[in-house]
Amino acid sequence: MILTVLLLALIVVAALALVLAPLRQATPPDPDAPERNRLLAERDRLYGELAALHEDDAKRPDLERRAALTLRGLDALPPAVQGNPQRTGQLALLGVGAMALLTVAGALTFVPRWQLASLNAGEAENVQAVLKLPDLRRTAERTGENADYVAWGKAAFDSGQYDQAVTAYGNALKKNPRQPEALRRLGILLLTRGDQTGQQVSDSDAERATLLIRTAAQLAPREAESQLLLGFALARYGEDKAALTALESYRTLDPKGRDADELITAIRARQNDSDPALRVYAASCASCHGAAGGGGIGPSLRASSLTREALKLVTVNGRGAMPAYPDLTEAELNGLLDLMQKWQKERQ
Structure with missing residues (x-):
């Protein structure tokens, strides 16, 4: 904020200095002004006398000669120094006004955009x-x-x-x-209000909030956010199976969405406490290859024809968009390979 104020102050000072410069400069004196004024007065006097003479008046040739000499004298003088203080002041005031408008416009547009440039896309959008x-x-x-x-x-x-x-x-x-966005967002805000305030949400309020989210999912089942918030609400009350179904629907509707990854992993870990291989799979593989290896963002492991050795190499070293998992213990890796080969046989 301080930098912004300093920047605007510098802009104002510099603009004022440039715009008001004409007001500080007096019109320079004209050294030929006395002679110019004398010759102009002489010219006007001679023109007046010529206008009063008859065409055949004997004085005319002499007056015309003197008028010609006067005009020649005026032509010989350098151009007069032009200056209009009033006009200069008006232009300066107009410049001050324009500068003020530009400064305000800059404060409202350039400076905020300059500040937003240091933020990532999401942060800038929020601001x-x-x-x-x-x-x-x-x-x-x-x-x-x-x-x-x-x-x-x-x-x-x-x-x-x-x-x-x-x-x-x-x-x-x-x-x-009957507005899905308003229903689901109001529902999740009411459901998680306790997380924001530190006060526990009553059971009746939680039920009403969950009902809002369920209604939104029924009205707009093909909207990814409906399934995402439904999954969060169901998982909050231990309905892991239904929550996982909703969250996997969210991933299908929005393959690039990553908001459910941690919750999906946590649910699968809870579901597979009794099977070490499934627990490893749930924590490391299921978010891409599906809850049961049927595919998702990543390919189906059940449809894979890779040998055990090839599966091991891909798992440990990664391939393409798939990350590597070199830190798996021998028991975890073997259990995971056994699980994938079991799924391959089930497909056959």
Whole structure:
């Protein structure tokens, strides 16, 4: 913030110095001004006398000769130094106004973008969402329109301003109770409010929150966020099997999404405590190759035709997008290879 203020101050000082420079400079004196003024007065006097003479007046040749000499004298003088202090002042004031407008525009556009340039894409997006919140909130409260409440809720949720998101989405649902985004996001915020405040959520509030998330998943089952939040809600209450189904649906709908990886691994580890090989597989392989080796982001291990030795090399050294696992113990590696060969035989 201090750097921003200093930068703006430097811009203002430099701009003022350049723009107001004409006001500090007086018009330089004209050394030929007395002679110029004398000749101009002489020219005007001679023109006046010539205009008053008759065409055949005997004085005319002498007056014309003297007028010609006067004009020649004026032509011989260097050009007069031009200056218009009033005009210069007006231009300077216009320049000050333009500079002020540019400074304000820079403060509102260039400086924020310059600051955002040091952030990654996600952080920059969150900052921009926070900056938009006051306007979005005022708009929603002024119009009372559903779309405006949703826009406010989305910006608040995406930027981590969860109290505002609860208010915005709650008002949106009063307008239209069948909005999947508002339902699932309000539900997860209510369900996890205890994590934010340190206060335990009551069973009745937790049930209502989970119902909101379930309803959203029913209304929009093909939206990845519906399945993701449903999986989190189900896992919170120990419904691991249903949670894993929802989270795997999320991974199918959004193959690049990584938000469920840790929870999927934790659920599979809980499910496979009795089988060391399945536990290793759940922790290291299932997020890509599927819960039972049927494939996902990575290929199906059940459909694989690799030999045991080839499977071992790929597992230990990695290949392509697959990471290497050189730190597996001999027992863990052999158990994992036994499991993969078992799945290959089951396919046959």
